[in-house]
Amino acid sequence: MPTFDQLAATIRDRFPDLSPQFQAGAAFLLDYPDEVAVLSMRKVAERAQVQPAAMVRLSQQLGFPGWNELREIFVSRVRTRPEPLTTRARSLVKGGADHHLGRDLAQAQSHNLELTLAQNADSVVDAAKTLKKAPHVHVAGFRSCYPVAFGLLYGYRLFRPSVSLVNGEAGTLEMQLRGIEKRHAVIVVSFAPYSVEAVRVAQAAIERGAKLIALTDSAVSPIALNADHTLIFAHESPSFFPSLVAASALAEMLVAQLLALEGKDAIANLEQAEAALHSQGAYAAN
Numbered sequence: 001m002p003t004f005d006q007l008a009a010t011i012r013d014r015f016p017d018l019s020p021q022f023q024a025g026a027a028f029l030l031d032y033p034d035e036v037a038v039l040s041m042r043k044v045a046e047r048a049q050v051q052p053a054a055m056v057r058l059s060q061q062l063g064f065p066g067w068n069e070l071r072e073i074f075v076s077r078v079r080t081r082p083e084p085l086t087t088r089a090r091s092l093v094k095g096g097a098d099h100h101l102g103r104d105l106a107q108a109q110s111h112n113l114e115l116t117l118a119q120n121a122d123s124v125v126d127a128a129k130t131l132k133k134a135p136h137v138h139v140a141g142f143r144s145c146y147p148v149a150f151g152l153l154y155g156y157r158l159f160r161p162s163v164s165l166v167n168g169e170a171g172t173l174e175m176q177l178r179g180i181e182k183r184h185a186v187i188v189v190s191f192a193p194y195s196v197e198a199v200r201v202a203q204a205a206i207e208r209g210a211k212l213i214a215l216t217d218s219a220v221s222p223i224a225l226n227a228d229h230t231l232i233f234a235h236e237s238p239s240f241f242p243s244l245v246a247a248s249a250l251a252e253m254l255v256a257q258l259l260a261l262e263g264k265d266a267i268a269n270l271e272q273a274e275a276a277l278h279s280q281g282a283y284a285a286n
Contacts, residue, residue, distance in 0.1 A: 001069075004033065004077045008219045010062060012230075015220050021054045022061065023220075029074075030219040037074040041067045104238050112234040112246040120231050120250060127213045127229035128257035134185035134211060138176075140166035140201040141189035148189045148215070148244055152251035158273045159259055159266035166201055173197060182209035189251070191217040191235055191242060198223055215250055217242075 002010070011026045018026060028048035029036055036044055045052040059070040131137055137156070141149025149165065156163045166176045166186075177200070180186060186205035190198035194216075202223040205212040214227040217235055224230040233250045235242035259266050277283065 001073065001076075004073055007062070007070075007073055012219050012225060014062075015225060018058075018061075021050045022058045024048050025050045025055050025058045027218065027220045031217075033074050033077060036071060037077065041071070101238065108237055109243060109245045112236055112243060113249055115234040116232070116246040116250055117253075120233075120253070123229060123231055124250070124253050124257055127231060128254060128261055130211050130229060131185050131187075131213065131254075131258060132261045134183060135162065136181070136184045137163045138166050138180055138184060138186045138201075138205075138210075139163065139189075140186065140198060142168070142195040142197045144241075144244060145189040145191070145195070145198070145247070148247045148251050149187070151248060152187065152189075152255060155252070155255040156258060159262060159270040161269070168197055173200065177201065177204040180204055180208045180210050183211075184208075185211040185213060187213045187215065187254075188223045189215040189247065190221065190223050191233075191247070192221065194222050202227070215247060215254075 008030055011030060015023060015026060025045070025048050028044065032047070035047065039047070041055055042052050045055050048055075056067050059065075059067045062070065064070040137160075139149050139153045139156070141147075141152075146167070149167075153163060153165050164179070166173070168176065184205075186201060188198050188202045188205070199222045202212055202214065206226050211229075212223075212227040213229045213231070214221070214224040215231045215233065216224050217233060218224065219230055219232060224232075231250055231254070233246040235244065235246065237243035259270075
C-alpha cells in the first residue's frame with residue numbers, strides 16, 4: 001500500500017489530465033485528508049460536490065480496487081495524529097467572543113504548527129538543497145502573504161546577497177519577472193483564494209526553467225501543481241481570517257536549514273551584515 005505522500009505525488013502528477021469531477025474529488029482528498037479518514041464515501045462526495053460514483057471511479061483510476069482501499073491510506077495517516085483542535089474553537093466564535101477565545105486561538109495555532117512540521121520535516125531539507133544550488137533566488141508573496149515572503153527574504157539576505165523580492169511595486173511585476181532566469185530558484189507563498197500575482201510568478205518560473213518552491217495550503221493549489229518542491233502549511237483559525245503563524249514558521253524553518261547548509265561562508269556574511277547594521281545606526285542605542 002502506498003503512503004499518503006506517494007498518493008499525493010501521484011494525484012499531483014495526474015491532476016491536470018483529470019476530468020472536472022475527478023479534479024474536485026482529488027482536491028478534496030488532499031485538502032481535507034483528516035475528514036476523508038472519518039467520513040463515509042457519500043459524505044466525502046457531498047463535501048467535494050461530486051457524485052459518490054465519481055469517488056469510486058477516481059479510486060480505480062488511481063490504481064485501487066475501490067474506495068475502501070483508497071480510504072485506508074487516510075485512516076493509517078491519522079492513527080497517530082492528534083485530534084484537530086479547531087472544531088470547538090469555531091463553535092465558540094459562533095457563540096460570541098468570551099475569555100475562552102484567546103486560549104482556543106492559541107490551541108489552534110499550536111495544532112497548525114504541529115501539523116505543518118509533521119508534513120514538511122523532510123521536504124524543507126530537500127527544498128533548501130535546491131535553493132542552495134541556485135545562483136539567484138526570487139521570493140514572492142502578495143497581500144496577506146507578503147509578510148511571510150518578506151520575513152523569509154530578510155532572514156535569507158542577512159547571509160546571502162543574491163536573493164531578491166518580487167512584489168510588483170508600482171506595477172513593475174512584469175519587469176521583475178524578466179529577471180527570472182534558467183537555473184534560478186523562485187519561492188512563492190500563497191493560499192486560497194490564490195492571488196493572480198502569485199500564480200503569474202509561479203508560471204513565469206516554470207516558463208523560464210527556474211526551480212519553483214511553493215509555500216501553500218494545498219498540494220493541488222495553482223502554484224503547487226508544477227512546483228519542484230511543495231511545502232504545505234495549515235491555516236485553521238477560530239478567527240475570521242486564516243492564520244499565517246504556521247506559514248511564517250515554515251519560512252523560518254527554511255531559512256534555518258539554508259544557513260545550516262551554507263556553513264562558514266554564511267556565518268561570515270551574517271557577521272558582516274550585522275556589523276554594517278550596527279555601524280550605520282540601524283538600531284536604537286540601549
